Amino acid sequence: MTDQASSRILVTSALPYANGPVHLGHLAGAYLPADIFVRYQRLRGRDVVFICGSDEHGVSILLSAREEGVSPRDIIDRYHQRNKEAFEKIGMSFDNYSRTSLPIHHETALEFFHDLKEKGILKQRKEKQLFDEKAGMFLPDRFVMGTCYHLRSDGTKCEYPTAYGDQCEQCGNSIDPLKLIDPVSVLTGTKPTVRETTHWYFPLGDYQERLEQYVEEHADVWRENVLQQCRSWLKEGLEDRPITRDLDWGVPVPTDDGSKKVLYVWFEAVLGYISSTKEWAAKQETPDLWKEYWCKPDTRYIAFIGKDNIVFHCLMFPAMLMAKGGYVLPENVPANEFLNLEGRKFSKSRHWTIDLEEYLEEFPPDLLRYALALNFPETKDTDFYWKDFQARSNNELADILGNFINRTVHFAHKHFQGKVPPPGELNERDREFLATFQATADSVAQSYESYRFREGVGRTMNLARAANKYFNDSEPWVTIKSDPVRCATTINISLQAIHSLMIFFEPVLPFTSRDIRSLLGFPEEYTFHWEIGYSPALVEGHQLGEQKILFEKISDEVIAKYVDALGRLPAEEQEKTWPNAPLKSMITIDDFGKIDLRIAEIFEAERIKKSKKLLRLKVRIGEHERQIVAGIAEHYEPESLIGKRVVVVANLKSAKLFGVESEGMVLAATNEDGELTLLVPERDIETGSIVK
């Protein structure tokens, strides 16, 4: 690892868009891993500053504001505040959480722009763009819609009628808005005209060689997914990128002709890390302190992000910093892959999501921190299942860690007046167990230093497992009668283990660590270093605090409630969607042809345990048998379905619902009152028959 010697570390987490609530997928990407890393480094006594903030200039914010009929300012104020609070409640220990709408950010971004312009690095280019005459503005990507002009690989035309000006959702190709067939402004519905405009470009291509060198210098420490993406971009060859656009939402750039231009978000948002650090320094009345972290060459800069941000943080941002000069470049960019939810991608519009706020209304923060950490998508996409979450909480946190601490403290209160008993003489088992403290801490440290957080947290729990085993094997409930001195030794060492667990678990379970501190009778200002956990630290006679249960078990009913809610619209939104809901956008006969609808016969049906909504069906489609999970349990008794012929989507990618594999979908109609009926053929027809 480079620069291990320096103890000054700058850590940033990707700035979330202030355009919606932070969900569990976000948390598992750029935030929680960073927090575990930072908390660990602080325990090692290193000088860390941890920086984040809201990205408030995205075009999507403008579109949301239009949809809701409020100002963009309303949107960013709402979500900045809500996300900031949710982050605090889940224990994110940012030193500063800023926002890119602040003057300090606008100044920082413009200073970069002017500096690069004065150095002659930026280039100006004339280009044509779509313009809405009625709205009096240029139309950036998602503000224009039209028919896709791309050819598919089989030579047929895509002709997707509602392609936005950035990308076609049907064929996946990126769109040049000027080439769209019959373009329409999303703002006014009018046909846009073409006008000439001038933009500033950053010559990314000029940095190709230096970036190649930069990436390869880190090849032995960066993650494989990060390296692969960088190398593939570099192989394609880097091109100049526009850094301004015609909009009036963002960081305004002065123009000669009075036209409204702002900095492109890709260029300006990453500078939010610097402005947030400046704000942090100013808050503590040492306004130049930010330079210690950004400009001293021996600073270790670690940028935590999700995989969708790799190219910005590994190529574009470093190129900007090279152009500016005098800044440190990221030493590592530990990008996580994506976390999915119960077999599907998180989706706000399909209500397939768990917002952090929603989670925190019901559960303590540490349960989620623990369950997510053991499931971080560090090398590939992973899934959050409510059942796994429950199992991690009940079987590991409550039954292993909680149980060990509870038994030990209870025993000390009952038999040793709540005081740490004398250590006495150690036997082989005692010594072996004590030796695992430092061995565990060292292996956990190694994992954290290599950004393998799943492994580090798993290893920490192994110490709690070893502690449980030590307690059991030592049988203090027997020795209390037969050999009280031996019993005192067992309890002394078990209490020492609790003290060490309090330290080693702090990065992932900060709230629990605090609870353990008071349980052990320490005041709030009691602080500790990582190394203190290596060996016994509690003195004989130390008075313990009051006993408290650390983890309550989560019932099946609570978990079922959350699983059932997935994919359901909140009541207030249901009204808007049924039966008078606006029709979805038009599709072609080809689109429809992709859906394979078949007649199927149900031959097995049963309720899925603990789910009110779901039935597990087995159906026959011609000669094939399939298992399908259907949300119809509130409308049909399982027995009444046997022998029924229904219509199923036969080529739907399989997914797990409530942990049960579903290979298809049964068609049903629903009305406003939530009544539901299956679609059945009007006359008897063979299973496997095609529906079209």
Ligand SMILES: [Zn+2]
């Ligand atoms: Zn297309």
